[in-house]
Amino acid sequence: MAGGISIGCVEWTPPADLNLLRTFLAVYRAGSFTAAAPCLGLSQPSVTTQVRALERHVGRALFTRLPRGVQPTPFAHDLAARVGDPLDALTGEGGTQPGRTSPIHLGGPSELLCVRVLPALAGLIADGVQLRVTQGLTETLLEDLRDGRHDLVIATRRPRGTALPSVPLSDEEYVLIVAPAWTPHLKAEQDLATGLRRVPLVSYSEDMPIVRRYWRTVLGRPSPPGQPGLTVPNLHAVVSAVSAGAGYSVVSRSICEEHLRDGRLIMLGAPAEPPLNTYFLVHRPGSESNPDVLRVREALTRAARADWNLSLLK
Numbered sequence: 001m002a003g004g005i006s007i008g009c010v011e012w013t014p015p016a017d018l019n020l021l022r023t024f025l026a027v028y029r030a031g032s033f034t035a036a037a038p039c040l041g042l043s044q045p046s047v048t049t050q051v052r053a054l055e056r057h058v059g060r061a062l063f064t065r066l067p068r069g070v071q072p073t074p075f076a077h078d079l080a081a082r083v084g085d086p087l088d089a090l091t092g093e094g095g096t097q098p099g100r101t102s103p104i105h106l107g108g109p110s111e112l113l114c115v116r117v118l119p120a121l122a123g124l125i126a127d128g129v130q131l132r133v134t135q136g137l138t139e140t141l142l143e144d145l146r147d148g149r150h151d152l153v154i155a156t157r158r159p160r161g162t163a164l165p166s167v168p169l170s171d172e173e174y175v176l177i178v179a180p181a182w183t184p185h186l187k188a189e190q191d192l193a194t195g196l197r198r199v200p201l202v203s204y205s206e207d208m209p210i211v212r213r214y215w216r217t218v219l220g221r222p223s224p225p226g227q228p229g230l231t232v233p234n235l236h237a238v239v240s241a242v243s244a245g246a247g248y249s250v251v252s253r254s255i256c257e258e259h260l261r262d263g264r265l266i267m268l269g270a271p272a273e274p275p276l277n278t279y280f281l282v283h284r285p286g287s288e289s290n291p292d293v294l295r296v297r298e299a300l301t302r303a304a305r306a307d308w309n310l311s312l313l314k
Contacts (some may be wrong), residue, residue: 023041105132120303202229
């Protein structure tokens with residue numbers, strides 16, 4: 001790495017202390033000073049000091065400080081692309097060397113992971129990719145992504161700001177489901193909303209966010225009457241309880257497709273524009289240095305195009 005380096009219109013000489021570049025790459029790949037520190041065996045203030053020293057050396061800002069983590073500047077992206085591979089070769093680090101990869105940390109909603117994501121990635125696991133999967137709520141997963149704990153997150157909303165790059169992955173349709181035994185009670189009423197008042201509601205939370213949205217956008221009522229007859233921990237438990245006759249609910253189509261096909265559940269109504277939820281694939285800046293991250297991203301987008309409901313990428 002001796003001699004000058006040209007980045008855009010800027011000519012500069014690498015610093016004598018290559019540890020400054022090593023620290024820069026760690027922050028770039030981890031997404032924050034805090035997450036980079038344990039990887040380097042340094043304190044967070046030491047990481048900050050070294051990055052600031054490199055910024056003075058190159059005469060450019062490398063990161064924009066955010067409430068959580070940092071956002072690389074365009075110059076930082078170019079610098080990482082130029083020095084990453086040579087520095088990894090010198091230090092024996094990084095994920096871009098042939099045969100050197102590390103486990104991919106992926107987070108997302110429990111139901112989507114089980115029904116869509118893991119089947120889409122099974123072939124990669126058999127091919128040697130190491131995957132560490134975490135289920136959770138979008139807000140928590142995105143916070144962990146900013147702190148460098150995940151490489152990829154499938155989120156139920158687009159992250160605010162531009163620090164975390166994201167792309168729409170797929171749309172998920174919400175459907176109103178009930179066991180066949182309840183259909184006589186529903187048919188006895190003039191409209192579906194009135195009939196549903198006679199059927200217990202099953203929900204995964206007291207707030208009933210999915211159900212309330214369905215009532216508002218499809219049934220034209222502000223919310224279902226009363227409280228749920230049954231609350232359970234997740235949407236898989238909702239499907240199980242509704243199939244057994246506990247009542248009705250609103251869930252994503254993907255987790256109840258098998259039950260609809262074999263008649264354990266029926267779908268009520270056929271709205272012209274059913275409620276949709278968009279999933280976003282979010283990656284941590286710098287995580288692309290591990291080639292297996294790219295393989296996982298490609299496998300997920302390919303599966304969304306081919307198999308997932310109403311993919312935005314078709």
